[in-house]
Amino acid sequence: MISPKIHQSLSALLLLSATAMADDSYRNRIVQIIENPSDANNPTYRYLNPIAASGSQNAPEGVNGTSVFQLWTVHETTGADYLLDEKTVSSYHPQATVTVTSQDPYEAVPRTRVDQPFNVKVNISGIVTNDPDVQDAAKSVIFDHQVIAYEQGETEAQEGAPSTTHDHDPITQNGDHEINGMTTLLSGSDLTQVRGEEVFSIYANPDFGVVGASLLATQRVQIWPVASGALSGVDETQKYAAVPTISIATTDLYPESDTYLRWYKTSDPSNANTSGIAGNYTPNTTVPVTRNWTIKNLNAQIDEDGVYTLELLHTTVFDTIRLGDPIQLTLDRSIEINGGVNTSE
Secondary structure (H helix, E strand, O other): OOOOOOOEOOOOHHHHHHHOOOOOOEEEEEEEEEOOOOOOOOOEEEEEEEEOOOOOOOOOOOEOOEEEEEEEEEEOOOOOEEEEEEEEEEOOOOEEEEEEEEOOOOOOOOEEEOOOOEEEEEEEEOOOOOOOOOOHHHHOEEEEEEEEEOOOOOOOOOOOOOOEEEEEEEEOOOEEEEEEEEOOOOOOOOHHHOOEEEEEEEEEOOOOOOOOOOEEEEEEEEEEOOOEEEEEOOOOOOEEOOOOOEEEEEEEEOOOOEEEEEEEEOOOOOOHHHEEEEEEEOOOOOOOEEEEEEEOOHHHHOOOOEEEEEEEEEEOOOOEEEEEEEEEEEEOOHHHHHOOOOOOO
């Protein structure tokens, strides 16, 4: 049978905020949505605002039936707000947590690159497994998996963006349920360039002491494309008396990555005396960045004549990859001397 109503004090509610934005430019808050059993469309709202990025605090109001708690962060300057987490707490139905992890340790909104795997862990408690007379709704929860594609250049789904359901299945056992090594279900003509999010949710069945099918826990992972880029500014058929300005063009640099030019003497790539790096750029953002820049001082670093290879490298938490094709630079400073010799009869 279903447990009787219990007035619950959520003294540890802010465990939600383990993923809250710690950046000073964001303000965090919790919204408590108290369901109305007699009118599902008219809940009561309570607010806990502002809150720190971590800690604990009592809920604005105790839970007699069912409450949904939402953790939001709002950017102080732009006003853009983001839903970081959502949980349903009730005196009636099971509890659940959903955790998504990848090789990227960033926690606020889990993220990964489209060619990298991620893991989903669901923990369920409170399912009735030993009472044959309990209603069917008490014997399971629903695992839901939605996939939402972003448009080119987007960093969030547009309101009303279509989603594709890939799983909507019952879970009948308490405990941990894990899916490891998942690869994205986003699709496109060039899979390296797709972007979007996958959302994993646990719902309580309707009539299990709640108004409709209530969300118990949810977590999303954002999927970002593989970066691309190119070097320009060198004519490989020419010899140069000085290293020209090198132009770098990039698209979708992964958050907190490091992108830079590596140069080395083509005949001796491992020689530290004739190799180096220049033009590092590390985006201080939480989403991919498109950026162009130039390197003008490379001539001071390369002090020997010869043929050099220049390549654009992109280092992330996953690996280091080369963006675009390398280019060959032939450096011959004697050209400058010969150019200054005049002949006369």
